[in-house]
Amino acid sequence: MSEKIIKTTGLYKSFPRKGGAAKTATHYCPGCGHGVLHKLIGEALHDLEIQDSAVMISPVGCSVFAYYYFDCGNIQVAHGRAPAVATGVSRATDKVVISYQGDGDLASIGLNETMQAANRGEKIAVFFVNNTVYGMTGGQMAPTTLVGEKTVTCPNGRDPMTQGYPVHMCELISTLKAPVFVERVALTDPAHIRQARTVIRKAPQNQKEGKGYTFVEVLSACPTNLKMSTVDTNKWVNEVMTKEYPLGNFRDNTAEAAEIVRAKSDFSKEALDKLFGAGKGDEKAASGEELPDVQVKIAGFGGQGVLSLGTMIAQAGLSVGRNVSWYPSYGPEQRGGTSNCSVTLATHAIGSPVIYRPDLLVAMNRPSLEKFKNDVKPGGVIVYDAIMGEVEMPAGIKGIAVPAQQLADEAGNPKGANTVMFGVIAALGVTRLPDVAFRNALANSFAKKPQLIPVNEKLLDFVRDWAKKNA
Amino acid sequence: MEIDKTKPYPVINPLECKSCSRCVVACPKQCLSIGKKLNERGYYAAEYAGTGCVGCASCFYSCPEPNAIEIHIPQKG
Numbered sequence: 001m002s003e004k005i006i007k008t009t010g011l012y013k014s015f016p017r018k019g020g021a022a023k024t025a026t027h028y029c030p031g032c033g034h035g036v037l038h039k040l041i042g043e044a045l046h047d048l049e050i051q052d053s054a055v056m057i058s059p060v061g062c063s064v065f066a067y068y069y070f071d072c073g074n075i076q077v078a079h080g081r082a083p084a085v086a087t088g089v090s091r092a093t094d095k096v097v098i099s100y101q102g103d104g105d106l107a108s109i110g111l112n113e114t115m116q117a118a119n120r121g122e123k124i125a126v127f128f129v130n131n132t133v134y135g136m137t138g139g140q141m142a143p144t145t146l147v148g149e150k151t152v153t154c155p156n157g158r159d160p161m162t163q164g165y166p167v168h169m170c171e172l173i174s175t176l177k178a179p180v181f182v183e184r185v186a187l188t189d190p191a192h193i194r195q196a197r198t199v200i201r202k203a204p205q206n207q208k209e210g211k212g213y214t215f216v217e218v219l220s221a222c223p224t225n226l227k228m229s230t231v232d233t234n235k236w237v238n239e240v241m242t243k244e245y246p247l248g249n250f251r252d253n254t255a256e257a258a259e260i261v262r263a264k265s266d267f268s269k270e271a272l273d274k275l276f277g278a279g280k281g282d283e284k285a286a287s288g289e290e291l292p293d294v295q296v297k298i299a300g301f302g303g304q305g306v307l308s309l310g311t312m313i314a315q316a317g318l319s320v321g322r323n324v325s326w327y328p329s330y331g332p333e334q335r336g337g338t339s340n341c342s343v344t345l346a347t348h349a350i351g352s353p354v355i356y357r358p359d360l361l362v363a364m365n366r367p368s369l370e371k372f373k374n375d376v377k378p379g380g381v382i383v384y385d386a387i388m389g390e391v392e393m394p395a396g397i398k399g400i401a402v403p404a405q406q407l408a409d410e411a412g413n414p415k416g417a418n419t420v421m422f423g424v425i426a427a428l429g430v431t432r433l434p435d436v437a438f439r440n441a442l443a444n445s446f447a448k449k450p451q452l453i454p455v456n457e458k459l460l461d462f463v464r465d466w467a468k469k470n471a
Numbered sequence: 472m473e474i475d476k477t478k479p480y481p482v483i484n485p486l487e488c489k490s491c492s493r494c495v496v497a498c499p500k501q502c503l504s505i506g507k508k509l510n511e512r513g514y515y516a517a518e519y520a521g522t523g524c525v526g527c528a529s530c531f532y533s534c535p536e537p538n539a540i541e542i543h544i545p546q547k548g
Contacts, residue, residue, distance in 0.1 A: 006544070007541040025487055031493055223491070375473055
């Protein structure tokens with residue numbers, strides 16, 4: 001007579017990674033709900049034929065070794081970080097992604113990431129095992145511990161006045177718009193387990209169909225830490241725990257939910273260069289010349305155009321085949337704080353963008369001048385705004401006071417104080433860049449307002465003449 | 472103990488049983504019990520009475536150990 005055999009599927013036959021003598025038994029305590037859930041998920045993976053296309057994310061907690069058991073792709077991640085890793089796997093591949101987390105992992109240390117992943121509607125199936133305690137570490141209070149429930153860290157019972165109230169994950173996640181399916185089940189007696197089985201199969205099924213965030217909370221017995229027999233613990237879950245955590249479906253948009261299809265990201269160098277408007281850099285500068293590095297520090301108040309002046313010098317270098325680096329440093333203020341940037345122009349690869357001894361310092365205000373003037377290399381140049389008045393230069397340093405605003409006004413371009421500084425730098429020759437480099441950079445920086453290019457070119461010429469006479 | 476294999480029956484691997492009793496209380500026909508023999512790992516394994524199983528698999532789905540229990544259901548024909 002032929003037989004139909006109901007047995008465990010979707011899990012490995014033995015668990016050699018576990019070590020020890022009992023390689024065919026789980027590491028879970030007698031009566032633990034984890035084993036029951038492992039079997040149900042394994043069966044679902046097997047029946048849906050997705051073992052080869054599923055990735056299980058194991059958490060930290062009792063189920064840290066879930067990867068010993070599930071016969072599918074496995075990753076074990078840091079405490080509470082399953083949503084982040086699951087997001088990465090789900091977005092980078094077409095795999096069915098399942099995270100398996102306990103109450104400490106998901107509702108405490110991983111609560112933020114859980115809510116964010118749910119809110120983004122990531123294509124992941126989340127199994128949340130709620131047994132009201134931190135099991136692996138010995139039964140400490142968890143976010144889900146019931147009011148009055150005794151644990152090793154609340155030996156008199158959880159007191160809401162000092163420890164707050166139990167956290168309800170299904171209810172929290174149901175406040176978000178994106179999740180597709182949210183349900184709470186219990187793995188206690190056969191009736192509840194059968195009901196749970198249907199729901200547990202739905203989670204990977206949804207992922208197979210690309211339907212988005214599916215959250216299944218599983219009330220599960222921890223006889224060891226609740227210090228009761230398995231039978232009594234299951235009774236306690238049914239009679240006490242479900243009063244705090246009512247079973248049932250909180251959301252089911254499975255039927256309406258369309259498959260989530262995200263735009264493909266293009267991280268090619270060409271796409272990124274285009275996005276950031278960057279030119280080409282190379283190991284060796286395209287010009288083929290070999291020149292010493294030129295290091296420029298530009299400093300001033302935030303809002304004075306310090307950083308953009310730096311990018312213009314870097315762009316000038318790029319446009320004639322130099323390797324360049326541009327390295328900003330600024331305070332948290334959008335306007336008014338101090339700000340500086342370091343620009344290196346080189347014909348070789350640049351090791352570090354940090355500058356300690358600039359060849360050229362452009363100081364837009366006195367505090368910046370005082371802060372950096374003694375760093376300038378002997379023989380170097382300091383260009384500063386003439387508005388500062390009398391300034392004492394360090395020995396061997398050439399100082400050039402530029403009446404930037406006045407020159408801009410005289411040239412009929414009152415918004416061009418920055419271009420004035422740029423023009424002075426061009427005229428000085430410290431950067432070893434040809435004239436065309438500065439014109440290229442000007443055209444590049446006004447690429448979105450081409451009508452401003454001629455007036456700024458005119459200003460550049462005007463400043464060059466001024467610099468010949470004054471610098 | 473003789474098992475009637477013309478009817479459904481559970482196959483218990485006594486080595487894998489951790490004596491948690493989930494299957495015993497799950498069985499609607501009360502045909503499972505905790506035995507009196509210690510297994511190699513130090514647990515008293517569950518036992519089938521030899522008759523009474525209806526193949527509902529409640530014990531299988533209640534059991535946390537992947538390799539401790541199977542349900543065999545004879546097929547007609």
